Amino acid sequence: MRSATFNPYQPVLPRPHERKRSQWGMALFIATEAMLFVIFFFAYFFLASNSEQWPFHEDPSFKLALVLLVILLLSSVTAHLGQRGIEKGDSKSLNLWLALSLLLGVAFMSVQYFEYSQHLKILTPTDNAYGSIFYTIVSFHLAHVVLGFIMLAYVLARALAGHFSAERHIAVKNVVWYWHFVDLVWIVVVCILYLSPHFYGTAL
Amino acid sequence: MHDTLSIDEQQAKDRLESIWSEPGGIRGWISSTDHKKIGKSYLVTAFLFLLLGGIEALIMRIQLGGPDVGLLSPQAYNQLMTMHGTTMIFWYAAPVLSGFANYLVPLFIGARDMAFPRLNAFSYWTFLLSGILLYVAPMLGIAPDGGWFSYVPLTSEEYSPTKNIDFFAFALIFLTVSTTAGAINFIATIFRLRAPGMSVNRLPLFLWSTSTISFVIVLSLPALTAALVFLELDRLVGTHFYDIALGGEPMLWQQLFWLFGHPWVYIIFLPATGMVSMILPVFCRRPIVGYVWVALATVLTGLVGFGVWMHHMFATGLAEITTGFFSAASMAISMFTILQVFAWLATMFTGRPVLRTPMMFCVGFIVLLVIGGLSGVMTAVIPYDWQLHDTYFVVAHIHFVLVGANVFPVFAGLYYWMPKMSGRMMNETLGKWNFWFMFIGMMLAFFTMHITGILGMPRRVFTYSADSGWTLLNLITSGGAFIFALGVLLGLLNVIYSWRRGEIAGDNPWGADTLEWSTSSPPPEFNFVRIPTVASRHPLWDEHDHTADPENIRLLLEGKQSLATSSVEAADGQTVRFPSESVLPLCLSLVIFALCLSLIWQLGWAAALLTLLGFILTAWWMWPADKELVS
Numbered sequence A: 001m002r003s004a005t006f007n008p009y010q011p012v013l014p015r016p017h018e019r020k021r022s023q024w025g026m027a028l029f030i031a032t033e034a035m036l037f038v039i040f041f042f043a044y045f046f047l048a049s050n051s052e053q054w055p056f057h058e059d060p061s062f063k064l065a066l067v068l069l070v071i072l073l074l075s076s077v078t079a080h081l082g083q084r085g086i087e088k089g090d091s092k093s094l095n096l097w098l099a100l101s102l103l104l105g106v107a108f109m110s111v112q113y114f115e116y117s118q119h120l121k122i123l124t125p126t127d128n129a130y131g132s133i134f135y136t137i138v139s140f141h142l143a144h145v146v147l148g149f150i151m152l153a154y155v156l157a158r159a160l161a162g163h164f165s166a167e168r169h170i171a172v173k174n175v176v177w178y179w180h181f182v183d184l185v186w187i188v189v190v191c192i193l194y195l196s197p198h199f200y201g202t203a204l
Numbered sequence B: 001m002h003d004t005l006s007i008d009e010q011q012a013k014d015r016l017e018s019i020w021s022e023p024g025g026i027r028g029w030i031s032s033t034d035h036k037k038i039g040k041s042y043l044v045t046a047f048l049f050l051l052l053g054g055i056e057a058l059i060m061r062i063q064l065g066g067p068d069v070g071l072l073s074p075q076a077y078n079q080l081m082t083m084h085g086t087t088m089i090f091w092y093a094a095p096v097l098s099g100f101a102n103y104l105v106p107l108f109i110g111a112r113d114m115a116f117p118r119l120n121a122f123s124y125w126t127f128l129l130s131g132i133l134l135y136v137a138p139m140l141g142i143a144p145d146g147g148w149f150s151y152v153p154l155t156s157e158e159y160s161p162t163k164n165i166d167f168f169a170f171a172l173i174f175l176t177v178s179t180t181a182g183a184i185n186f187i188a189t190i191f192r193l194r195a196p197g198m199s200v201n202r203l204p205l206f207l208w209s210t211s212t213i214s215f216v217i218v219l220s221l222p223a224l225t226a227a228l229v230f231l232e233l234d235r236l237v238g239t240h241f242y243d244i245a246l247g248g249e250p251m252l253w254q255q256l257f258w259l260f261g262h263p264w265v266y267i268i269f270l271p272a273t274g275m276v277s278m279i280l281p282v283f284c285r286r287p288i289v290g291y292v293w294v295a296l297a298t299v300l301t302g303l304v305g306f307g308v309w310m311h312h313m314f315a316t317g318l319a320e321i322t323t324g325f326f327s328a329a330s331m332a333i334s335m336f337t338i339l340q341v342f343a344w345l346a347t348m349f350t351g352r353p354v355l356r357t358p359m360m361f362c363v364g365f366i367v368l369l370v371i372g373g374l375s376g377v378m379t380a381v382i383p384y385d386w387q388l389h390d391t392y393f394v395v396a397h398i399h400f401v402l403v404g405a406n407v408f409p410v411f412a413g414l415y416y417w418m419p420k421m422s423g424r425m426m427n428e429t430l431g432k433w434n435f436w437f438m439f440i441g442m443m444l445a446f447f448t449m450h451i452t453g454i455l456g457m458p459r460r461v462f463t464y465s466a467d468s469g470w471t472l473l474n475l476i477t478s479g480g481a482f483i484f485a486l487g488v489l490l491g492l493l494n495v496i497y498s499w500r501r502g503e504i505a506g507d508n509p510w511g512a513d514t515l516e517w518s519t520s521s522p523p524p525e526f527n528f529v530r531i532p533t534v535a536s537r538h539p540l541w542d543e544h545d546h547t548a549d550p551e552n553i554r555l556l557l558e559g560k561q562s563l564a565t566s567s568v569e570a571a572d573g574q575t576v577r578f579p580s581e582s583v584l585p586l587c588l589s590l591v592i593f594a595l596c597l598s599l600i601w602q603l604g605w606a607a608a609l610l611t612l613l614g615f616i617l618t619a620w621w622m623w624p625a626d627k628e629l630v631s
């Protein structure tokens, strides 16, 4: 009835799509999250500059952090390939690459778990201020990985429900953006928390 | 059937009505995504917090009305002072402006709703519930008492062992969620949904300030979140961020808090000036003088906020923090505020001012702002003068800035836009009484405080002795406080009275220039029958017919729709759709509320389950209903 009676009202405008609106939303969400990490790093250096010795015991080992980095970088690539797939209308490839990204996400969380279990033997968050800020930053990043993981899973569910097409896949784009952001944050975390202490030695 | 040219207006309206109407009653309220209903709820809630904070202030003023009044213990005084400051700064001053923005932004830009209507509902519910969370603490008899900036180590577990600070911290974290969501929504709305032709140089000035502060919110609120997260980790988990014994640093709290606190002053100030920049010219019967300068001053105020920020970040000396954030803030504000004040004065001198109530509040605001600015400069140029530091001079100054720069413009806005919201005019006689009570009360209460401060009365004291010589001044202050409160009450009574009995307003009772006045009062649920087009800064004052739409391409009758345009030029209309109303935003807010409680009481399993539930609800919320998917 709607179409029969009201067809003439149909706007003579491009077909509905909401691309920009939700992209603004995601970009701003990422911006505010990024600021949170900026503040965390500020706190890290602020505490460092007020301490005689930093880190308190020994420099953190960076081997596993680099393994984690490789996993995340790979997952960024797979997520990107999934997005490329759906841009060409290939929903099979989207499903495949999303599933692979999720697997890599699981890998990241498992290795992170192992890293924690090793690291906690040397240092705990309640030992001293260095431990507090170190674990807070790494755990907040982990929480963002989990959030990004849930987003990817949600997008995969929608993909399997057949929601996306070459023209309509804005949710995929937004979530992949977020995943890249999580990846980017880890690069900075590795540089600042894991690598930099080896360069400036123990005294900052 | 109908061909394009024969659609009559009434048919289109009926159709829009059936698309946009929401269920009534309680169910309608809790599921509403209509920005006008949400805006009104925001305003009502914010005014309730103003009343709460006001009552707390009055109790303090009774205690301070004479020497050695035994009404309050020092403990109770600290609690009241903290609750008052916190309520006013966080749950009244910014949300009341969000309330106006919620109601008005889509109307200003010729849109039918906010960019993310459900997120908008979410912002409201989180605002309301975070306020309730804050007030759970005093109901349990453990009101926070660390002052509104809750310095550590006073608020560390060692010195505040009860759960009071935990409520304060979680309520604030909860509120930042609301504020951030709101800011993102405003930016997306203002940059995407403007009517064709409303390029940025034609924006109503309130939108310049709202978008500026929204960016400031997105970038500065994380500092508060981080400070509070560290505080709670220290208190609940046992970390050592602020614990000097194990490498922590109490100064970190102050750094982070003022990284956020400094921009926050603009957040509760700029939208208020934006409202004045829109109201004042209407009552001077001319466009504002120096539109570009005012817009620029607005944006620059936001930027300078971040300049000071950088300064904080890289030059983290101790001294400059103690010089007082209010003075630094006032200095930076004053440069650009002076510019705006001159624009307003020039508008008044070159126009023909009509002294209706909204205009009186605007003029009162300018007077208070100038006084507050001067006292701010005084505290800024003599920062090391311990005579003034931490005395009532500071209390006087912050109230001149906050009450002058926020409450007065808010009342101007209330008198100006209430006819649009209710369809009825506010009572002028009551309005004039309202204004003079508030203005005179303000002068008696807070101007006097300057003198009390110069005489050396310290702030945050719960009483004083008779021989200190402050008795008369304090009595005047307390009297003034009651007169001021009476003024506020008169205003709220006026709203209630006029909502039912006021004269019918008509579409544009003030002969104003902006789009909200082109639709009926109160506006229909869909705001505009046709998305208007804009050809100048003053759509209702120019020759251009903003409703002209011969081909009916801006009726948009296929579901909840509006027009999206390019961010700068506002060209290239595309239709966008809005989701249907939903109770999920409320459910999610309730889950977060419960999550906060479970964290306060350290119930790990409950917290984990609630987080999971939150994710499920979010996924449900985001999952598109079938009908929106058709493409």
Ligand code: HEM
Pocket: B054, B057, B058, B060, B061, B081, B082, B084, B085, B086, B088, B089, B092, B093, B146, B147, B148, B149, B395, B398, B399, B402, B403, B406, B407, B445, B458, B459, B460, B461, B481, B484, B485
């Ligand atoms: C009826 C009007 C008001 C009265 C009588 C009043 C009175 C007071 C009093 C007595 C104090 C405590 C001063 C001290 O002991 O150091 C205070 C503090 C404060 N007030 Fe108000 N006030 C009023 C309205 C407002 C409004 C509208 C705002 C903000 C928008 C506000 C913001 C504050 C802040 C931020 C503090 C500082 C709290 C602290 O030191 O932690 N007040 N006020």
